[in-house]
Amino acid sequence: MxxxxxxxxxxxxxxxxxxxxxxxxxxxxxxxxxxxxxxxxxxxxxxxxxxxxxxxxxxxxxxxxxxxxxxxxxxxxxxxxxxxxxxxxxxxxxxxxxxxxxxxxxxxxxxxxxxxxxxxxxxxxxxxxxxxxxxxxxxxxRLRPAPRSGVLQVASARPAHLTAEQQHRFYELAPEHGVKACASGSAGCDYLDVARSELDAVAYTWDNPWDHAAGVLLVQEAGGTALTARGEPFRMNQGVVPFTAARDASTARRVAELLAVPLPSATPSES
Incomplete structure (x- = not known):
């Protein structure tokens, strides 16, 4: 193959x-x-x-x-x-x-x-x-666990591809939770970076199977974890987004908690 x-x-x-x-x-x-x-x-x-x-x-x-x-x-x-x-x-x-x-x-x-x-x-x-x-x-x-201290490096969609609420969650709230979000240009490349322990996690708001199927399995089989914002195991094409795939379970939980942070009633543009 x-x-x-x-x-x-x-x-x-x-x-x-x-x-x-x-x-x-x-x-x-x-x-x-x-x-x-x-x-x-x-x-x-x-x-x-x-x-x-x-x-x-x-x-x-x-x-x-x-x-x-x-x-x-x-x-x-x-x-x-x-x-x-x-x-x-x-x-x-x-x-x-x-x-x-x-x-x-x-x-x-x-x-x-x-x-x-x-x-x-x-x-x-x-x-x-x-x-x-x-x-x-x-x-x-074989993944190495992410450092217990320091800022997590997490790839996500470019801001232009996110709603105002998602931009707020990924790019404005993230630093408060020890996460630095960077824009992804290729999910496949980013999943490989996670599997090589060169990136701590990815976080996405869509679940097209062609974008994520290969990478999620790669990270999991390298020893990583994939979770939804609810803290549940991610399953492909179930419509439960956002989700994360990370170097280890602890990192996945940290990112999932960020994704689940309650947002103010006003959108960023209204505040």
Whole structure:
């Protein structure tokens, strides 16, 4: 699987990195929601191969769901379901920035079984299998607990992609709780940074499976924890947001408590 992903991405993504023309880029739902010819080609090629790898399997890709949202209903089918994000961080890819990833995972009955996180520019590939741990380029990944003191480094959505209430929670209340929020350009890259103990946690307000399935399993199999703002274990595509994935249970609880902090009745713009 790793070689398949590397080959397809090298041919469709790396060959175009820094060389995209205006004709290669378009918008899906509005300004800033970008898709490129590379996104579409990677998804089409992986879909063709993956659907034939496991009898009765289905494929859910980000671009396919954009065209047919009903595909998400297949996540809880009896057979295996592949989930593809052809380029996680398309805006970075378009700008010529290296922080983007290709994400593939497989689920059955809504439960994550395995995932692959490939960062094309540095050439890194992380693999996670439920109950078997996580590997980065073949070497075991095992998280180190976050420091008990000091400020937690947490990646979240860019402020422009959050509501006023969410901006207040993530970027204004966070310092009071010992958390420094930084804007995420690629969830896949940030999950890998957590799994490598280079970032303390991520916190997100949406649960699109192509953005989070691979990374959540990677962090969990590396020894981390994923929790909702209610302090409950995070389950993919259950509509319970915001949520966090963190280096250890203590860090996850600290971030979950931040996400659950009661907010004033007035929004930041009204105060």
């Amino acid at each position: 790793e070689e398949l992903i590397r080959t397809v991405v090298a041919e469709e993504v790396l060959s175009r990195f820094g060389r995209l023309s205006d004709a290669d880029i378009s918008e899906k739902t509005g300004p800033g929601d970008l898709v490129t010819v590379a996104d579409r080609n990677v998804e089409e090629r992986l879909t063709e191969v993956l659907s034939s790898m496991a009898p009765g399997s289905l494929v859910i890709g980000e671009e396919a769901v954009a065209a047919d949202p009903g595909l998400l209903d297949s996540l809880h089918d009896d057979g295996p379901v592949w989930i593809i994000d052809p380029i996680d961080g398309t805006a970075n890819f378009v700008r010529g920035l290296p922080e983007f990833a290709t994400l593939v995972s497989v689920v059955r009955h809504g439960e994550l079984l395995a995932s692959w996180t490939h960062l094309p520019v540095p050439g890194l590939t992380a693999v996670a299998r439920r109950g078997e741990g996580a590997l980065l380029d073949g070497a075991p990944l």
